[in-house]
Amino acid sequence: MTEATLWSRLLRPVLLTLVALFFLFPIFWVFLMSFQTNEQILRIPPSLFFSPTLDNYWGLVSGKLVTAAGTLELPFMRNLWNSVVLSTGAVLLSLLLGVPAAYAFARFKFRLGEDIAFTLLSFRFAPPLLVLLPLNLYFQTLGLNDTYIGLIWVYQLITLPLILWIVRGYFEDISPDVEHAYRVDGHGWLKTFLKISIPLARPGIAAAALLSFIFAWNNFVFALILGSSSIQPVTVGALAFVTASGIQYGQIAAAVVLSILPTLTLALYAQRYLVEGLSLGAVKG
Amino acid sequence: MAALELDRVSKIYGSRGQHGLRAVDAVSMAIKDGEIIGLLGSSGCGKTSTLRMIAGFESVTEGEIRLGGKVVNQLPPARRNVAMAFEGYALYPPLTVRDNIAFSLLRDKRSKAEVETKVQEIAELLAITDLLGRYPPTISGGQAQRTSLARALVRQADLYLLDEPMSQLEPQLRAILRARIKDFLIQRRMTTVFVTHDQTEALALADRIAVMEAGVLQQFATPQALKDRPANLFVASFIGEPPMNIFAARIAREGGSLRLTALTEDGADAFSLSLPGAETGGQLATTLGGRSTVRLGIRPHLVEVGASGELAGTVISNQWLGDQTHIGVELGGATLIAVADGALAAPVQSAVRLALPIEALHLFDADTGVALMHGLEVATPGVQAA
Numbered sequence: 001m002t003e004a005t006l007w008s009r010l011l012r013p014v015l016l017t018l019v020a021l022f023f024l025f026p027i028f029w030v031f032l033m034s035f036q037t038n039e040q041i042l043r044i045p046p047s048l049f050f051s052p053t054l055d056n057y058w059g060l061v062s063g064k065l066v067t068a069a070g071t072l073e074l075p076f077m078r079n080l081w082n083s084v085v086l087s088t089g090a091v092l093l094s095l096l097l098g099v100p101a102a103y104a105f106a107r108f109k110f111r112l113g114e115d116i117a118f119t120l121l122s123f124r125f126a127p128p129l130l131v132l133l134p135l136n137l138y139f140q141t142l143g144l145n146d147t148y149i150g151l152i153w154v155y156q157l158i159t160l161p162l163i164l165w166i167v168r169g170y171f172e173d174i175s176p177d178v179e180h181a182y183r184v185d186g187h188g189w190l191k192t193f194l195k196i197s198i199p200l201a202r203p204g205i206a207a208a209a210l211l212s213f214i215f216a217w218n219n220f221v222f223a224l225i226l227g228s229s230s231i232q233p234v235t236v237g238a239l240a241f242v243t244a245s246g247i248q249y250g251q252i253a254a255a256v257v258l259s260i261l262p263t264l265t266l267a268l269y270a271q272r273y274l275v276e277g278l279s280l281g282a283v284k285g
Numbered sequence: 286m287a288a289l290e291l292d293r294v295s296k297i298y299g300s301r302g303q304h305g306l307r308a309v310d311a312v313s314m315a316i317k318d319g320e321i322i323g324l325l326g327s328s329g330c331g332k333t334s335t336l337r338m339i340a341g342f343e344s345v346t347e348g349e350i351r352l353g354g355k356v357v358n359q360l361p362p363a364r365r366n367v368a369m370a371f372e373g374y375a376l377y378p379p380l381t382v383r384d385n386i387a388f389s390l391l392r393d394k395r396s397k398a399e400v401e402t403k404v405q406e407i408a409e410l411l412a413i414t415d416l417l418g419r420y421p422p423t424i425s426g427g428q429a430q431r432t433s434l435a436r437a438l439v440r441q442a443d444l445y446l447l448d449e450p451m452s453q454l455e456p457q458l459r460a461i462l463r464a465r466i467k468d469f470l471i472q473r474r475m476t477t478v479f480v481t482h483d484q485t486e487a488l489a490l491a492d493r494i495a496v497m498e499a500g501v502l503q504q505f506a507t508p509q510a511l512k513d514r515p516a517n518l519f520v521a522s523f524i525g526e527p528p529m530n531i532f533a534a535r536i537a538r539e540g541g542s543l544r545l546t547a548l549t550e551d552g553a554d555a556f557s558l559s560l561p562g563a564e565t566g567g568q569l570a571t572t573l574g575g576r577s578t579v580r581l582g583i584r585p586h587l588v589e590v591g592a593s594g595e596l597a598g599t600v601i602s603n604q605w606l607g608d609q610t611h612i613g614v615e616l617g618g619a620t621l622i623a624v625a626d627g628a629l630a631a632p633v634q635s636a637v638r639l640a641l642p643i644e645a646l647h648l649f650d651a652d653t654g655v656a657l658m659h660g661l662e663v664a665t666p667g668v669q670a671a
Contacts, residue, residue: 177375180342181436183362184369185389200378 027260033253041249056254065243065251072243075229076255079237084262085148086223086233087216090155091163091209097156098163099205103197105164106171120164123157131157132225139226146228154222159212166211170204171197210270214263234259286476287353287443289316289339294348296334296500308334310500311348316493319474321467323481323491325523331500332480333372336446339478340369353443365444370437372448372480374429376421383408383417386435393441407435410465412458426453431462438469445470447479451486463489484524496520512584514664518654521582521647527611530621533651534581536573543573545646547581547619555619556596558641572663573648579657580649585611587645588623590631594638600631614639 033041035052059065065072104110105117135154136145144150174197182196183189198205220235227236238255241248291314299305309331316322324332337343339350341362350357357365368389376385383404390400408414411431416424421432430453437445450466451459467490470477481487487494488508495505496519503523504516515521521529532547532555539559546557573579590612601620602613610629614621614637623639631637644660656664 175373175375177371177373178377180340180362181369181371181375181433182377183342184340184365184367185392185440186363186366188361188363196377 030253030256033249034257036250036253038246038248038250041253056250057258059251060254060258065240065248072240074240076234076237076240076258078230079232079234080258080262082231082237083217083233083235083259086151086155086231087213089148089152090159090216091213093152094156094159094163094212095205095209098160098208099167099198099201100193102164102167103171103193106168107176117164117168121161124161128157128221132221136225145226146231148231151223151227151231154226155216155219157222158215158219162212162215163205163208166208167201167204170201174200206270210267213266217259217263286318286474288318289444289476289478290314290349290351291316291335291339292349292351294335294338294350295346296331296338296343297346308500309338312495312497312500312502313348314495314502314505316476316478319471319476321470321475321477321479321490321492323479323487323494324497325481325484325487325494326497327482327523330497332495332497333448334500335497336369336448336478336480339444340367340446341365366442367444367446368437368440368442369446370434370448370450372452374421374426374433376429376432376436378421380420381417382413382419382421382424382432385421385432386417386439388436389440403439404435407439410438410469411435411462427455427458430454434466438466438475443476445475445477447477449481450479452481452483459486466490484526488524496523498523514656514659514662515582515647516656516664518580518582518649518656521649521656525584525586527585527622527624529647530583530585532581532583532619534579534648536577536579545579545581547616549618551618553618555617556598558646560643572657576651578651580651580654582647582649583621583641584645584647585622585624587642588621589640589642590623590625590629590637591640592638594640596639596641598637598639600633600635600637603629603631603633612637 032048032050034056035054036050037053037055040050055066060074060076063074063077065074101120105113139145139150142150144153178200179192179196182192187195217233218235219233223231223233223236229237234255238252238259241252241255291312293311293313294309295307295311296309297305297307312331312335314322324335326332334343338345339352341357341360345358352365352367376382377388380388386404386407387400390403404417405414408417411434413428413431413435416428416432421429424432430451434447434450437447451462454462463486469475479490491508493505493507494511496503496511498519504511504520506514506516511520511524515524515529518531522531533552534548535546535554537544537546543560544557545560547555549555596616598614598616598621600612601615602611604611605628608627610625610627610631612623612625612629612631614623616639621639646658646660647656648658649656658664
């Protein structure tokens with residue numbers, strides 16, 4: 001038996017399992033926790049064996065947090081919905097603005113083009129806390145505080161640069177001659193963009209959209225400062241589990257599982273789509 | 286089909302007025318309806334820029350392009366009704382080879398059967414029938430190139446632009462397809478401009494060839510005229526394989542005739558020829574004017590190798606190429622390449638005699654490189670010849 005086959009047959013699966021365990025164990029543990037009561041979670045030593053309960057999930061869905069000190073109203077489902085609205089809205093707006101911009105940056109040389117592209121990227125460098133205070137003041141004056149529109153606008157700081165720069169790279173990889181061939185066939189510029197450039201860059205656009213969706217979904221600090229409970233996403237909503245009578249670990253775990261679900265399904269779906277897009281051989285004619 | 290005119294067309298990259306790069310410099314050409322034109326030149330000579338200006342992908346900095354009598358400078362590519370085959374193929378990756386070819390036909394709302402017939406016809410012409418169901422990423426470069434060529438030729442356009450249409454094909458296939466494509470273009474009277482750096486392709490396919498260098502049109506003439514009457518030193522040395530022998534030469538007048546002495550690279554006398562003054566009368570002398578130096582060009586194919594030759598030299602190389610022999614001969618310190626048909630028994634270091642018939646000689650101005658004489662014929666100035 002050669003070294004290569006020994007490596008691929010034995011060592012690799014073992015190492016892969018180790019890595020997978022290392023990264024997935026916390027999620028697995030949280031998943032188990034979501035079916036346990038607070039007492040079961042906090043017992044020492046911890047155990048893998050327990051009688052599962054759906055109370056945590058029921059509490060979240062019904063919006064009532066039952067603690068030792070009494071029943072609390074908990075708008076978790078509302079938070080989840082807010083997350084969906086904010087993230088989807090932000091990504092859609094970014095796609096609408098970012099994809100044509102990325103195309104322009106990739107195809108045309110214009111004055112200050114590189115500077116503008118870099119400025120947009122630099123939004124990612126600035127610490128959010130730096131801009132939050134002035135933003136808060138502006139938003140209060142403009143009446144954007146505590147509105148979906150206001151938050152989606154601020155989320156552009158996260159999603160727009162990401163989409164712009166990833167998609168730009170994809171557009172640059174597409175030979176302009178494919179577009180030229182289409183234009184010589186008698187089609188206008190806009191139609192070429194919609195029918196040739198965008199479909200060819202679709203894997204890139206999908207990847208960028210997915211990535212920016214995850215970033216938007218996970219954002220905490222913008223929503224914490226600029227929104228009240230009516231529009232706050234799950235990341236901020238989870239703070240409510242820290243109650244006067246203790247931290248509700250079981251419900252936090254159930255909330256984590258529920259809030260992971262949308263991004264996870266989206267990722268799984270988009271991954272299949274990405275592979276398909278790439279295997280069609282897009283980019284290079 | 287339509288006639289195409291380029292009227293002092295220039296392309297300047299970078300900002301106008303400042304030190305922009307002049308990629309194409311005042312190129313003028315009048316291409317007749319149904320004519321096949323080759324743009325020939327080395328890389329970066331401006332031939333592709335010229336083609337792209339005609340197609341409309343590059344703006345025209347100066348001058349006018351007229352297609353069918355109409356100025357098209359400001360017209361977008363979509364409205365020029367030209368077909369183009371791209372050097373990088375530019376096939377639509379998600380479509381099969383068949384759909385790639387049929388793409389523009391389907392848009393014209395033709396019947397399915399008619400489109401299929403046309404696609405079959407062009408696919409057979411270019412030997413890609415068995416590829417029709419494949420996708421572009423799965424076929425080779427040569428196959429992709431033929432597909433891209435088919436996509437352009439299948440269209441009903443006023444003008445066909447082909448950028449390096451056969452660069453990726455293997456030599457045998459290239460020779461076959463060249464002949465087929467030429468027939469196809471002639472039969473349908475398709476006005477065609479193609480770009481190539483391969484002179485064999487240009488000579489074989491084109492009715493007229495435009496030789497370009499450094500953005501300037503050097504000569505625009507038939508293949509025969511380019512060979513027999515090159516307008517300047519560049520064309521003379523660019524066209525022909527092996528290239529023309531070029532020497533610096535000194536002219537001396539001896540009574541009624543002229544004596545031409547070719548020089549070595551160091552300026553020493555290499556060999557001399559006497560030009561018959563009587564035959565040309567005063568014409569030769571008039572053309573040469575007061576010049577005492579010229580450049581002498583000698584076509585290798587016209588050098589006569591044999592015992593009767595007036596010049597004696599030594600063979601320094603002998604290459605047998607299958608149906609002709611290229612021999613390098615040293616003549617008084619200068620090296621001359623001669624081509625003989627068939628195998629030539631002239632081993633290296635052996636003595637050989639050469640004759641240089643007057644038709645083999647071309648004289649060029651020593652400074653400008655402009656042609657003065659082709660054999661005994663006085664060169665006509667200008668780049669355009671019918």
